[in-house]
Amino acid sequence: MIRFLKQSKIILFFRILLEKLVESVVYAKYIANGGRNKDKDKFRTDLDIRTHALEKGMSIGSVKVGFGKEKAASIIADLKKFLSIGGDKEVVSNYCGILWKYVSFNEELGADMSDIKSSIEALEKSEGLERVDCGGIIRKNRQELLSSLDSSFPVFSQTRYSVRDFGKDPVSISVLERALEMCEKTPSACNRQPWKVYIYKSDAIREKLFELQKGCNGFYKDMQYGVLICGDLCAYNINELHQLYVDGGMYAMNFLYSLHSLGVAAIPLTMGHKPSVIKGIKKSLGLKESYFPVLLIGVGSYPDNYKVAVSHRMDYRKYTSLV
Ligand SMILES: Cc1cc2nc3c(=O)[nH]c(=O)nc-3n(C[C@H](O)[C@H](O)[C@H](O)COP(=O)(O)O)c2cc1C
Numbered sequence: 001m002i003r004f005l006k007q008s009k010i011i012l013f014f015r016i017l018l019e020k021l022v023e024s025v026v027y028a029k030y031i032a033n034g035g036r037n038k039d040k041d042k043f044r045t046d047l048d049i050r051t052h053a054l055e056k057g058m059s060i061g062s063v064k065v066g067f068g069k070e071k072a073a074s075i076i077a078d079l080k081k082f083l084s085i086g087g088d089k090e091v092v093s094n095y096c097g098i099l100w101k102y103v104s105f106n107e108e109l110g111a112d113m114s115d116i117k118s119s120i121e122a123l124e125k126s127e128g129l130e131r132v133d134c135g136g137i138i139r140k141n142r143q144e145l146l147s148s149l150d151s152s153f154p155v156f157s158q159t160r161y162s163v164r165d166f167g168k169d170p171v172s173i174s175v176l177e178r179a180l181e182m183c184e185k186t187p188s189a190c191n192r193q194p195w196k197v198y199i200y201k202s203d204a205i206r207e208k209l210f211e212l213q214k215g216c217n218g219f220y221k222d223m224q225y226g227v228l229i230c231g232d233l234c235a236y237n238i239n240e241l242h243q244l245y246v247d248g249g250m251y252a253m254n255f256l257y258s259l260h261s262l263g264v265a266a267i268p269l270t271m272g273h274k275p276s277v278i279k280g281i282k283k284s285l286g287l288k289e290s291y292f293p294v295l296l297i298g299v300g301s302y303p304d305n306y307k308v309a310v311s312h313r314m315d316y317r318k319y320t321s322l323v
Pocket of ligand 1: 161162163214215216267268269270271308309311
């Protein structure tokens with residue numbers, strides 16, 4: 001009888017509903033867009049996203065001169081608010097570092113950035129901020145990268161960057177197959193290997209997917225493949241509803257390193273969308289209902305010279321505790 005009840009879909013539905021109800025209380029309390037203006041951690045999430053958007057903009061192959069001025073001005077105004085609710089000065093200095101890089105980038109292209117410059121200077125002066133060298137872009141060379149790929153992991157792992165500045169050399173499907181072969185070794189919960197991987201090559205479907213993804217405007221036409229990593233919900237029980245994203249995330253990182261080891265340029269692209277958007281994407285791709293996209297990976301080739309966003313990293317001691 002208990003066995004029957006445990007397997008009943010109706011009972012399962014109500015158990016999930018209850019779990020989700022309990023979960024929504026915690027989500028409503030902590031998710032970053034609720035009560036953001038009074039919570040420095042939530043406010044910081046928003047600032048991280050917006051400043052990184054400027055940094056990403058600089059790393060795109062062909063970018064509009066003077067792009068993002070409205071965004072930059074609104075970030076500067078919000079940095080003052082962030083400090084007024086107890087935001088960390090060191091974090092604000094890092095944001096300003098990215099803003100200065102954004103200013104010089106656009107000035108080099110010939111844009112008039114005097115208004116943005118004077119707003120950052122005024123903020124630095126009124127808040128006594130230290131000026132730091134942070135963020136922006138780094139210019140890279142394909143040959144140098146290729147000759148460094150055999151290095152040991154501590155070196156190799158530091159040379160992987162998300163690429164938004166692609167070249168024209170075709171990437172053969174056999175290279176992707178080699179990367180997928182390497183990824184067979186990815187660990188998963190109870191070795192269930194619940195991955196479903198779709199390689200979109202044809203122009204029409206690939207571009208449609210990139211358009212729906214929305215995080216690669218400005219460079220998606222230069223990517224030759226969209227690799228969608230999904231997980232199958234049928235591989236999980238009620239106690240592990242998020243495990244699909246853990247297993248999928250492990251796979252995705254492994255795939256990124258595998259591509260990197262083969263000298264292929266790639267970028268992870270979020271599939272973090274509202275359920276209604278995900279439903280639309282799944283429908284337009286004809287995915288099975290039980291398959292859930294975890295991450296889209298854009299793949300292409302390196303040009304001889306290219307740029308990448310720095311994406312400044314925190315010292316691990318900032319988030320690690322030895323207990
Ligand atoms: C889950 C995930 C989603 C991402 N989504 C996007 C995206 O939609 N568009 C984009 O340009 N970059 C995206 N990125 C790339 C991040 O901006 C990048 O990984 C981060 O800044 C660190 O830089 P790095 O990959 O060069 O080390 C994503 C990365 C991850 C891990």
